[in-house]
Amino acid sequence: MTGSVLLRKFIVAAAALLCACRSDAQPQPPVAPGAPKLLIVISVDQFSAELWDEYRPQFTGGFARLAAGTVFRNGYQSHAGTETCPGHSTITTGDRPTLTGIAINTWYDFSIPRADKAVYCAEDESVPGSSSSGYTVSAKHLKVPTLGELMKARWPASRNVAVAGKDRAAVMMGGHNPDQRWYFRGSQGFVTDLQGVAAPASLARTNTAVAAEIAQAQPGLDPPPFCAAKSKTYVLGGTPDSLPGPPRTVGAGRFERAAGDATAFTNSPEYDAAVLAIAASLTGEMKLGRGPAPDLLSIGLSATDYVGHRYGTQGQEMCLQLLSLDRDLGDFFNVLDRSGIDYAVSLTADHGGFDIPERAKTKLPDAANVDVALDSSKLGKAIGQALGLSGPVLRGEWAGDIWVDGSLAPADRKRVIDEALRRYRAHPQVEAVFTKDEIARTPLPTTSPDKWSLIERVRASYDPQRSGDLWVVLKKDVAPYPSTPALASTHGTPWDYDRRVPILFWRPNMAGPPRDEPIETVDIMPTLAAMIGLPLAQQSVDGRCLPVPGVACPAGVAGTERGKR
Template sequence: MRSSLLAAAAALAFPSATAQAQPAPPPKLVVAISIDQFSADLFDAYRPFFTAGLKRLASGTAYPNGYQSHAATETCPGHSTILTGHHPSATGIVANAWIDQGAARTDKNVYCSEDERVPGSTFANYTVSPEHLRTGTLGDRLKAVSPGSRNVAVAGKDRAAVMMGGRAVDQRWYWDGKTFSTDLKTAPVPQSVTLLKAAVEVQLAQPRGPLEPNALCQAKGRAYPVSPTLTVGANRLERAAGDTRTFRASPELDGATLALAAGLQQELGLGRGQTTDVLSIGLSSTDYVGHSYGSGGMEMCLQLLALDRELGDFLARLDGTGVDYAVVVTADHGGMDIPERLREQGIAQAQRADPGLAAAEVGKILAPQVGRTTPVLLGEGISGDVWLDRSLPDADKRRVLEAAVQRYRAHPQVEAVFTADELRRTPLPSGAPKQWTLIQRARASFDPARSGDFLVVLKEYISPIARPSTGYTATHGSPWDYDRRVPILFWRKGAGPAERSEAVDTADIMPTLAAMIGLKVAPGSVDGRCLEGAAGVFCSR
């Protein structure tokens, strides 16, 4: 399925890449694309079958071994690294959500892209904001020295648009579950947005029949029961009229997002001014498909091949403008497939987590030790950050912490438990992220003000989804490489192809793009480094 806006654009040929002996002039437009949950494993598996956009982008400077090097491999932390040059320990985005027991509202859960200080804002009905992002993005830095530059963000999730766009954005649009919305209440609504929203409304009102799998996807179409009422693996992504959940877990959402990005680029004239503009795009459907069906079945095959075509149409649209543009593509994290399919593939240790590992469950068991009848631990799920009830006396906190750590460490599905004190004492890691230890990975996404009192790490191939449900059968968020390793692809017309096998970091993207456009980044001021030669970049320029 291809979006009508992009499908109408004719594919244009582009000249063969040639080696560049001298630095090229800065591009007029930088396009940064994040494909949510697009692991390096998926890139490696499907790369031979891409024929359009992803094939072209992979023909530039390809780093198959990029890393979201930290442990908290979730959407918000991952997107916070891509255009800031920093790890989550510096961006402050330690998870999609955390618990702030001091929050001035009854609801103590805090979403990464909200401003909980706004009256009436709740975790379930939040006010979108970049308030929690502590570092500037490429667009923020560029506009600080070049006010005439435009910084535009479009995404299938608000947290992707917020974390890639930053604070100094001219336009920011994201899918809110029903339509595309913005948090910029003073910005005029471009006509392209109004037209796209109307087109999506019409599209949603009609049912969508099943997608037709080619031989590759057909071969992956095996059904796996993951619960008494839920089977995945052989679905063809059909949708009933008005079904917004299935809309987002299909190529339709990515098509709409790219169509909106293309429309804004044309209407705002991005790349046609005297200075460089930034357009960041968050494509979220791959993540929704991965969560809903796992990453190894027919559903993901249909999604990725459609995404390849959609990106081809989008790039052809940019070609047609005559704008000098450069593209970087990466992902906010990878993902783990459903354990049921992994075991069949020979990964015997793949299984679902014991639901008794949830912080609330362990907190109930420990409560009587300190004379409580309610849970003394708070957490978002089965693994990750866990907080002690701050109302406990200090002596009881120490007892609960010691008992909780001992209990978790003794569980056969738990690989490690790191206390906040242990993480504080661990130096910030550097060097090749492939070599980082577990505690170093955890340290890279630790913030003393927001992280928990301890962190629970499940063993490799233990899925924290204990009880699969519609829309949530598989996930990510671990420090293991299937969640950390992501492709990083740089493409620019005229830059020769290069395959680079070294392990690099998503924090390297911002300083590399900064060098490409001549934006100064002080040495040592970010966690990442400039990647010499990426799409013809000269880092010393």
């Protein structure tokens, strides 16, 4: 069954709900003339601008509809730490990670009273018994409000709803105290962390349908000629020092799935279909877009990221995923059209991605996986032995934020940092290494995001309490993960293949020529705020209102210049 057929099956019950208007008694402040009643913000995880450019001629469904609106093909997640949590934190806040506080998916806090010093971006580590892998979901680490929060403060009748495959996507887009927040949790289906919030009836019905679908075997998708032309197998075998696992073949998959395999479900187009079905169901049951105030629905579509990690970005698998998502988005929009809701859509991504080096080498001769010797635990052990220090003196991964163990004395910390700098800078795969002090002294960039230096990109990711003691930049086309069957490819670097993403705006009669100028994902929030007449204090966010047809940008709000805060 294709994802599109699955979505249609799930959505039958939801469509019947999209009818009656919502009644709210209290008067609301006015909105902008002609403002939409429902804003829909969609993030397609790991959907790079390179993929948008490549697949745009193939789209005939939802992506094609959005392409008829206003398309900025050179959007940027402008910061260096191009991971899921930081990227999602920029989309509805209008702020870069240096202000949102979400510098990375997982950081280290050596002051917390638990053995596990790693902290997940969307957890509440103060909950007894919590760990960075077994956590209580929370938005406590997000330091700034989201668009939905500001809408509710302005219009008490406004609804703020977030639905996603990943908890961190739903948390960072929905923010603090949304009306509903749902994300997928394996055998539990879609769950929420919100206390005292009743589960909508449609949610239970869709969860039942998803569980029934997972229980059935999936025979695989029939690739159209465009996708079949991308079918070429590559063997991921790993090395003795990398993560374990038998060799695995990628490049020609069709998403065959055994009955009951929930992991394969999340690594396939079916996953996004389920998320969109939940979004449609909640729109109907909560009557979003039918009240006296505008509502916000944030949707985090995670399957593209899982497909990219498991199979890479350029094979038959990614082709099937994107064409299926195109159909699913088209079906989702068609349901909303039949309801008569006046809605507007913005779509972007939390980051891009780099293909598997085995395939990328055909066009990029320097493409490679990171040397396993750069694993912070291995390098830290070697540094500890050389300096006569015990324990894992470094924490982190292969690149990006690297922490020095907080239990070390100040003099030993300096020795470790000096030795780590020497060893990183001597490695042929390392482009640059910046210390925390160097990053903190760097002014925030004010130029176009495509012109930023490497340290300026790192500066936009910097949080003084949460960032590492070092930031390691690998050379371009070096994937920050070793060759392993478990993970085919990844992201997380300051290079533009991880930073550049599409930014799309659509509502009826919003057509405009494609735009090539570089913009940022932080520009989405002030643009949508202007669309509905939500006032923002001057220079209160990093982003700026964009020149989108039908949007009157207030003078000075968010500034036409960058870096004035």
